[in-house]
Amino acid sequence: MQLELEQAKRRPMHVEGVVELPRIAQENPQVARIQPVVVRVDVDFTKSVYRLRAALATEVEYVCSRCLESFTAPLQTEFTERLRVLGTEAAADEDILTVDSPTVLLDPYVEQALNLALEYRPLCRGDCxxxxxxxxxxxxxxxxxxxxxxxxxxxxxxxxxxxxxxxx
Ligand SMILES: [Zn+2]
Ligand SMILES: [Zn+2]
Structure with a gap:
């Protein structure tokens, strides 16, 4: 999912898209499958810095860490990120990521946020x-x-x- 940051220069923008992240199931043994992730992102622009606020929603098929049966659970999370484009006058700041171009591939940010939100010892039910x-x-x-x-x-x-x- 690509984002054209410059579209947010004049007024805040809202973009929706879908990101497929099959690697999450390959790299996490407790995840059998993950559905495409629905991404809703708001971008605004102040003092040469783009601020992204993204809400993510998907469904994960987990393998229960006790009984090894698979079960499906919804997964929702969000992240915010501040970006500056290399060569612009935005003040350098530890909290602001620098990107090469105003065309940004959102997938790695989505993947990172989902990895943090995954259950690491999923249970099919609390008293499994x-x-x-x-x-x-x-x-x-x-x-x-x-x-x-x-x-x-x-x-x-x-x-x-x-x-x-x-x-x-
Ligand atoms: Zn179980
Ligand atoms: Zn027995």
């Missing part, structure tokens, strides 16, 4: 019970009969010693 460590069944769907509290006999001896230590 995950997979049984013994048989691997999905405990949200059925309760197996495995005893997962079983303790290795060698560890049991150690636990015994530790609890004796505590009491002395």
């Amino acid at each position: 019970r995950g997979l049984c460590v013994e048989c691997g069944c999905n405990l949200n769907e059925r309760q197996c009969s495995c005893d997962t509290r079983r303790v290795d006999p060698r560890l049991a001896v150690l636990q015994d010693l530790l609890s004796k230590d505590d009491s002395e």
Whole structure:
């Protein structure tokens, strides 16, 4: 999605577009798929600096970090950015990014904002019970009969010693 910043010189502009970011699913193992991102951006121009305010909306298919089932969740976020075009009189400022040309490709900014907004340990639901460590069944769907509290006999001896230590 390209932005012609100079169109905002006379009056603020509003642009809408769609950005496809398949790389997000390739680089984030917890993301199975991401829908095209709807981008709505407002640009205004003061003291030779362009200010962008963008709202992003999409839908992400996540892989639950406990049960590994996939589920879909809406994702909305926003970002603001201030840009100056190289060679213009805009004052240099740490918070202002310098771009080579007034024609700006918005995709990298959108990708960065989405990466920050993604869930890193997504859960299909808050109380997801995950997979049984013994048989691997999905405990949200059925309760197996495995005893997962079983303790290795060698560890049991150690636990015994530790609890004796505590009491002395
Ligand atoms: Zn789950
Ligand atoms: Zn089990």
